Amino acid sequence: MAKFCNKCQQTLEDSSFNKRADRPGLRAHCRKCCAKRPSRRKKPIMTPEQRKESQRLARKRYNETKERKAKQAAYEAHRRAAKLKATPKWLTETHLAHIAAYYECAAAISAYLGTQMDVDHIVPLKGKEVCGLHVPWNMQVMQHIGNVSKNNKLES
Numbered sequence: 697m698a699k700f701c702n703k704c705q706q707t708l709e710d711s712s713f714n715k716r717a718d719r720p721g722l723r724a725h726c727r728k729c730c731a732k733r734p735s736r737r738k739k740p741i742m743t744p745e746q747r748k749e750s751q752r753l754a755r756k757r758y759n760e761t762k763e764r765k766a767k768q769a770a771y772e773a774h775r776r777a778a779k780l781k782a783t784p785k786w787l788t789e790t791h792l793a794h795i796a797a798y799y800e801c802a803a804a805i806s807a808y809l810g811t812q813m814d815v816d817h818i819v820p821l822k823g824k825e826v827c828g829l830h831v832p833w834n835m836q837v838m839q840h841i842g843n844v845s846k847n848n849k850l851e852s
């Protein structure tokens with residue numbers, strides 16, 4: 697059997713064609729034409745400086761994503777809360793994931809509405825009457841201004 701190579705425009709024997717990798721049959725271009733095609737798999741080799749620079753840019757890109765910002769917000773709140781000794785030691789991984797989800801949620805709503813949303817502690821961590829805990833069941837997502845104007849007073 698002969699087959700027409702539509703690259704070099706020649707009719708060649710079947711044996712001059714490679715088999716397709718994705719499904720049965722022969723490739724559209726002959727062996728010679730396939731060999732001539734430049735490989736796209738090889739990446740240009742970077743110098744250590746270029747690699748450093750590209751890693752720096754990748755990190756910068758990642759730091760600007762809302763996922764990263766949510767993580768950062770969760771981390772900062774966690775640190776603040778820890779300072780106030782409001783984070784119980786018995787919190788499980790699930791609790792911590794739940795807390796992180798509140799911050800991710802706030803970041804996502806902020807991005808969607810274009811207004812700053814915060815994770816608020818329903819019972820303030822440093823309230824006048826009582827001190828709340830930095831735990832998932834003491835959390836709610838609310839608008840930034842509301843969070844501040846609450847002024848650490850316990851609502852009844």
Ligand SMILES: [Zn+2]
Nearest residue numbers: 701704726729
């Ligand atoms: Zn060919």
